Amino acid sequence: MNFRQLYSRVALLLCAFLCFGISSFASHTPDAHEEGGFDASEVIFGHIRDAHDWHLFDVNGHAVSMPLPVIIYSKDNGLSVFSSAQFGHHGHRSVYKGYTIDDASGKIVSENPAEVFYDLSITKNVASLLFSVVLVLWLMTRVAAKYKREGAGKAPSGFQNAIETVVIFIRDEVAKPSIGHKYMRFMPLLLSMFFFIWINNILGLIPGGANFTGNIAVTGCLAVITFIVMVVKGNKHFWGHLLNPPGVPFGIKLLLVPIEIISLFIKPIALMIRLFANMLAGHIIILSIISMIFIFGTLSTVAGWGFAPVSLAFTIFMFFLELLVGAIQAFIFTNLTAVFIGQSVDEGHAHEAGLTHH
Numbered sequence: 001m002n003f004r005q006l007y008s009r010v011a012l013l014l015c016a017f018l019c020f021g022i023s024s025f026a027s028h029t030p031d032a033h034e035e036g037g038f039d040a041s042e043v044i045f046g047h048i049r050d051a052h053d054w055h056l057f058d059v060n061g062h063a064v065s066m067p068l069p070v071i072i073y074s075k076d077n078g079l080s081v082f083s084s085a086q087f088g089h090h091g092h093r094s095v096y097k098g099y100t101i102d103d104a105s106g107k108i109v110s111e112n113p114a115e116v117f118y119d120l121s122i123t124k125n126v127a128s129l130l131f132s133v134v135l136v137l138w139l140m141t142r143v144a145a146k147y148k149r150e151g152a153g154k155a156p157s158g159f160q161n162a163i164e165t166v167v168i169f170i171r172d173e174v175a176k177p178s179i180g181h182k183y184m185r186f187m188p189l190l191l192s193m194f195f196f197i198w199i200n201n202i203l204g205l206i207p208g209g210a211n212f213t214g215n216i217a218v219t220g221c222l223a224v225i226t227f228i229v230m231v232v233k234g235n236k237h238f239w240g241h242l243l244n245p246p247g248v249p250f251g252i253k254l255l256l257v258p259i260e261i262i263s264l265f266i267k268p269i270a271l272m273i274r275l276f277a278n279m280l281a282g283h284i285i286i287l288s289i290i291s292m293i294f295i296f297g298t299l300s301t302v303a304g305w306g307f308a309p310v311s312l313a314f315t316i317f318m319f320f321l322e323l324l325v326g327a328i329q330a331f332i333f334t335n336l337t338a339v340f341i342g343q344s345v346d347e348g349h350a351h352e353a354g355l356t357h358h
Contacts, residue, residue, distance in 0.1 A: 040291040048211040051124045052084040074117035128210035178338035194334040201326030214280035223268035226337045234344040282322040
């Protein structure tokens with residue numbers, strides 16, 4: 001199979017996924033002629049928010065979804081574990097063991113407002129996290145087993161070749177230039193971050209997938225990992241320049257040191273917001289373009305069907321663009337992580353040697 005045949009088959013598969021996603025989107029979208037009509041914001045944010053069940057598609061107006069485990073710990077009632085199917089479907093929620101799901105926020109609430117409880121449930125994003133971790137481990141162990149079986153001296157082939165290309169790229173274009181001679185000790189972290197973010201970005205674009213990297217809590221946790229590594233691995237040179245910049249007048253230090261300390265926290269915050277905003281925006285744009293079909297459909301059925309080909313064309317274009325954005329955002333997050341770590345482990349010998357020679 002040559003590249004053109006492979007590309008055409010992948011394109012057809014992606015188009016089939018998109019058509020399935022649009023039909024699934026339409027199947028549980030309110031009829032424009034029903035009471036209340038079509039609410040684009042409710043439908044869009046209903047798709048991208050976290051949930052206690054994994055909605056797949058609708059059949060004749062009935063939701064086909066995978067219920068997820070609900071785990072609640074309360075000081076009054078102890079530990080409660082049951083299926084989210086006990087709560088019923090969206091719009092027809094029932095109370096089970098004193099708890100239910102608020103359709104507006106998607107969170108579990110108690111009938112007793114004064115009750116303090118902890119929701120430890122396996123939500124859609126958590127299930128997506130577990131699935132992606134298993135997928136990454138399976139892919140990496142498969143490649144590692146081939147290296148172990150055939151040896152590192154043999155030329156890679158197939159999927160192993162694709163993974164090795166990415167690994168070499170991260171090593172030569174990200175780790176080495178940013179971190180220096182200590183790059184090898186941080187390669188496992190950088191590779192884990194890149195593949196984890198990239199795979200989750202792709203999984204989020206599959207119809208029915210979870211908006212995992214479009215959740216600010218997820219990107220915040222990844223940014224915290226970067227921050228912890230940056231602070232823990234910071235050497236005397238890093239902390240010395242941060243808290244007591246050499247060669248700077250004392251009056252300037254009073255202004256410069258607080259700014260440097262603030263910038264230390266701004267770095268992970270920028271990482272968190274950049275990944276979250278880009279992935280969330282991509283999902284919203286794609287869903288908004290699909291929603292245009294039903295918005296025009298509220299005007300007339302002819303307008304809705306007439307705009308459908310235009311919407312489908314723009315959706316396919318945005319889908320392929322988001323595939324590129326997903327890879328770029330994984331690279332940017334990994335690259336900036338390497339830059340920040342490089343700043344914290346840099347010993348400054350080359351710079352100081354240059355000043356001495358001068």
